[in-house]
Amino acid sequence: MTDVTEIRWHARGGQGTMLAARTLARAAINQGKYAQGMPEFGPERMGAPIRAYNRVSDENFSLYCAVVNPRVVVVLDPTLIGPVDVIDGLTKDGVVIVNTAESPEKMKEKLNIENGKVFTVDATGISIKELGRPMPNTPILGALIKTVPLITLDALLDDIKHTFSEKFSPKVVEANINAIKKGYNEVKGAN
Amino acid sequence: MPRVAAMTGNNAVAESMRQINPDVVAAYPITPQTELSEEFAEFVANGKVDTEYVTVESEHSAMSACIGASAAGSRVLTATSSAGFALMWEMLPIASGTRTPVIMTVVNRAFSAPINIHCSHDDTMGGRDAGWIQLYSENSQEAYDNMIQAVRIGEDMSVRLPVMVAMDGFIISHAVERLELLDDESVKKFIGPYQSVNPLLDTKKPVTYGALALQDYYMESKWQQSAALLNSKAKILEVAAEYKKLTGRSYGLFENYKLDDAEVAIVIINSAAGVAKMVVDELREKGIKAGVLQPRVYRPFPHEEIREALKNIKAIAIMDRTDAFGAGGTPTFTEVTSALYGLTNPPKVINYVYGLGGRDIRVEDIHGVYQRLTEIAKTGKTGKMFEYLGVRK
Numbered sequence: 001m002t003d004v005t006e007i008r009w010h011a012r013g014g015q016g017t018m019l020a021a022r023t024l025a026r027a028a029i030n031q032g033k034y035a036q037g038m039p040e041f042g043p044e045r046m047g048a049p050i051r052a053y054n055r056v057s058d059e060n061f062s063l064y065c066a067v068v069n070p071r072v073v074v075v076l077d078p079t080l081i082g083p084v085d086v087i088d089g090l091t092k093d094g095v096v097i098v099n100t101a102e103s104p105e106k107m108k109e110k111l112n113i114e115n116g117k118v119f120t121v122d123a124t125g126i127s128i129k130e131l132g133r134p135m136p137n138t139p140i141l142g143a144l145i146k147t148v149p150l151i152t153l154d155a156l157l158d159d160i161k162h163t164f165s166e167k168f169s170p171k172v173v174e175a176n177i178n179a180i181k182k183g184y185n186e187v188k189g190a191n
Numbered sequence: 192m193p194r195v196a197a198m199t200g201n202n203a204v205a206e207s208m209r210q211i212n213p214d215v216v217a218a219y220p221i222t223p224q225t226e227l228s229e230e231f232a233e234f235v236a237n238g239k240v241d242t243e244y245v246t247v248e249s250e251h252s253a254m255s256a257c258i259g260a261s262a263a264g265s266r267v268l269t270a271t272s273s274a275g276f277a278l279m280w281e282m283l284p285i286a287s288g289t290r291t292p293v294i295m296t297v298v299n300r301a302f303s304a305p306i307n308i309h310c311s312h313d314d315t316m317g318g319r320d321a322g323w324i325q326l327y328s329e330n331s332q333e334a335y336d337n338m339i340q341a342v343r344i345g346e347d348m349s350v351r352l353p354v355m356v357a358m359d360g361f362i363i364s365h366a367v368e369r370l371e372l373l374d375d376e377s378v379k380k381f382i383g384p385y386q387s388v389n390p391l392l393d394t395k396k397p398v399t400y401g402a403l404a405l406q407d408y409y410m411e412s413k414w415q416q417s418a419a420l421l422n423s424k425a426k427i428l429e430v431a432a433e434y435k436k437l438t439g440r441s442y443g444l445f446e447n448y449k450l451d452d453a454e455v456a457i458v459i460i461n462s463a464a465g466v467a468k469m470v471v472d473e474l475r476e477k478g479i480k481a482g483v484l485q486p487r488v489y490r491p492f493p494h495e496e497i498r499e500a501l502k503n504i505k506a507i508a509i510m511d512r513t514d515a516f517g518a519g520g521t522p523t524f525t526e527v528t529s530a531l532y533g534l535t536n537p538p539k540v541i542n543y544v545y546g547l548g549g550r551d552i553r554v555e556d557i558h559g560v561y562q563r564l565t566e567i568a569k570t571g572k573t574g575k576m577f578e579y580l581g582v583r584k
Contacts, residue, residue: 002469002472021367022199022367025197025367025368026197026367029195029196029197029367029368029369030195030197032195033369034368034369035197035367035368035369036366036367036368037366037367037368038362038365038366038367039365061469062329062330062464062465062466062468062469063465063466063469063554064329064330064359064362064363064366064462064463064465064466065362065466065551065552065553065554066551066553068553
């Protein structure tokens with residue numbers, strides 16, 4: 001079977017998850033990889049629990065379905081832990097990255113997982129500081145590629161510079177780049 | 192030079208439309224096609240194409256405007272989904288009946304009720320007998336490639352028929368993936384300039400479109416149309432061969448995925464076929480001789496070729512993302528079984544409705560189907576022929 005890294009995102013509508021998943025896929029593809037980035041469109045509304053998925057591989061694959069056994073789970077909103085079984089189907093060598101100011105050890109306890117690693121990053125705190133509003137999607141992307149090196153930081157920043165410049169002012173682009181770098185540098189892990 | 196891109200299905204089709212640079216587009220936005228028509232409108236607004244974009248008030252008007260523009264003598268594209276497709280219904284056979292080669296992307300979406308914006312093939316399967324050529328696409332790459340080939344096929348002087356290109360709503364239309372794009376010049380060269388036939392705007396040679404033909408000539412008109420659609424198969428293959436030379440990518444009437452020595456097979460279209468092919472790879476590693484037949488050209492339906500490809504398989508599951516309520520099976524089931532009719536020792540067949548309204552079709556679902564097929568192949572006992580896959584009863 002083709003070796004594909006599968007990622008599942010848990011977030012709430014309005015946190016920029018779709019943008020994050022699509023950005024990751026695009027950056028990976030621009031690095032010569034095969035990748036997918038797709039939202040799971042439910043009854044989409046601000047604040048509702050949503051999921052998004054990524055697949056990244058060095059080989060071509062054709063899995064047009066939801067990720068059920070993720071190797072990586074990204075939790076953009078820690079209040080979803082509990083109401084949503086975010087680690088459902090997580091592989092044994094799995095990685096969970098949570099947007100929280102709490103320690104990874106505490107999160108590991110809260111998630112109640114035996115196998116797998118837990119990482120935390122205060123993505124909301126970073127985004128408030130850098131962007132002036134809670135948009136944890138870009139800082140957590142930085143944390144994600146640090147813990148799971150699917151693409152280089154430079155590749156991600158290149159993509160952000162390129163695509164965000166089409167939509168946002170140079171100030172916003174710069175703020176997002178700083179947010180990604182901080183997410184990359186500030187993520188903490190517990191084995 | 193071809194280039195690698197990261198795009199959604201909607202982006203990919205919009206990009207193909209930019210490269211085709213049609214004379215006229217008349218479209219009305221509808222989920223999940225909306226992004227596509229918005230993106231093309233942006234190309235028009237930014238002067239990236241020379242297209243006249245007609246912003247109509249409904250899909251009925253969109254298709255009417257497309258037919259009119261095509262009859263006037265222009266290359267015409269449009270796109271829709273679900274209810275939009277249904278609203279076009281009256282005009283669909285008029286496009287094929289007037290032999291106006293309109294090219295339309297249909298981003299497959301379920302029909303209401305209950306209201307659902309996700310993928311079923313209700314729209315294009317419902318319109319399969321409207322006299323259009325139908326091409327189905329597994330992913331963004333195939334949707335892009337089918338669009339470019341569709342222009343050549345539909346506009347060919349031996350064909351002159353409208354073509355619809357289908358891809359799965361959300362699953363493909365909204366997922367970013369990797370694909371290869373041609374450069375603008377290669378697309379322009381491949382499709383060539385538009386050749387009009389009896390254009391309405393040629394005032395020196397006035398013609399009538401949509402004339403009355405009653406008991407005297409209506410049947411002859413339909414017979415010609417029927418022959419044109421059946422004969423388009425050869426042109427579709429010819430265009431595919433030429434496209435392969437340009438891109439290296441192979442297209443046929445259907446994809447034969449490891450069928451040649453297969454004992455069990457699934458017949459399935461669009462994105463779910465991708466999942467089935469990944470499952471076949473897994474099964475082959477375990478020594479199970481499984482295969483997939485993935486129809487691409489659904490109209491004209493390649494009966495003889497499909498019979499040839501399936502005749503030695505022991506058990507086949509024919510799966511559709513739509514139901515033909517009250518019929519003797521789903522659309523693809525009745526097509527395939529009719530293709531198999533007359534074989535002395537025909538394969539055992541079962542029929543599944545799957546994935547309605549975007550219900551996820553997973554690797555383990557497909558494994559389950561192959562497991563049942565293996566059992567049927569062993570015992571020769573089919574059991575229940577028609578089932579809804581994974582439904583809560």
